[in-house]
Amino acid sequence: MEVVNHVQYYRKQAxxxxxxxxxxxxxxxxxxxxxxRGNYTPSLLLALQISKVLHLEINDIFSIEE
Amino acid sequence: MKKIIFEQVxxxxxxxxxxxxAASTIAGSNINTDSSDYLVDIxxxxxxxxxxLAAFIFxxxxxxxxxxxxxxxxxxxxxxxxxYQDEREKLISQHATKITYQFMTxxxxxxxxxxxxCNALTNSIFVLRLIPVILIAICLILMxxxxxxxxxxxxxxx
Numbered sequence: 628m629e630v631v632n633h634v635q636y637y638r639k640q641a642x643x644x645x646x647x648x649x650x651x652x653x654x655x656x657x658x659x660x661x662x663x664r665g666n667y668t669p670s671l672l673l674a675l676q677i678s679k680v681l682h683l684e685i686n687d688i689f690s691i692e693e
Numbered sequence: 694m695k696k697i698i699f700e701q702v703x704x705x706x707x708x709x710x711x712x713x714x715a716a717s718t719i720a721g722s723n724i725n726t727d728s729s730d731y732l733v734d735i736x737x738x739x740x741x742x743x744x745x746l747a748a749f750i751f752x753x754x755x756x757x758x759x760x761x762x763x764x765x766x767x768x769x770x771x772x773x774x775x776x777y778q779d780e781r782e783k784l785i786s787q788h789a790t791k792i793t794y795q796f797m798t799x800x801x802x803x804x805x806x807x808x809x810x811c812n813a814l815t816n817s818i819f820v821l822r823l824i825p826v827i828l829i830a831i832c833l834i835l836m837x838x839x840x841x842x843x844x845x846x847x848x849x850x851x
């Protein structure tokens with residue numbers, strides 16, 4: 628099982644840069660970049676923070692791929 | 694990543710200076726167990742002063758780095774090489790610590806073997822007194838180096 632995310636798509640839709648999103652959720656830009664590339668699976672707390680900042684449900688951004 | 698390089702390089706320099714100072718004390722000291730008066734003459738070289746001075750300088754640098762340059766990098770003088778900016782760096786730090794631990798268990802076991810063979814290969818008291826200091830210093834420096842490399846590798850991976 629793998630966690631897939633659509634952070635990049637929704638971030639661009641919200642008109643945010645990686646740096647903007649990183650500042651809003653209190654992480655480094657590198658973490659957002661790594662997350663978007665699928666190299667890093669965020670904690671539940673970070674996933675919830677991202678969904679809150681992007682005004683979306685967590686399920687819209689993150690899903691499990693079998 | 695800069696904070697880990699800064700921290701580990703300064704740790705390695707301090708470990709080298711400490712090892713040199715300790716080795717100079719061993720080389721310069723005189724222990725005479727032959728006479729009825731057990732004579733111990735411990736000599737502290739100038740290298741100890743260099744080590745203390747370097748430790749002081751690095752403490753000031755660490756404080757300065759945590760207050761100014763490393764402030765946005767998540768550097769914390771108390772946590773030193775275990776400092777992290779966010780959860781990804783915390784994970785990197787945990788991975789690097791695990792790798793360092795695994796490496797150290799092997800290198801320490803190897804050190805015991807080296808010590809056994811050193812005892813078998815030399816009769817020189819001077820060499821036998823010096824070897825543990827050198828071995829421990831090598832282990833310490835390798836430990837800092839492995840943590841640094843593991844941190845950089847995981848930083849690129851994650």
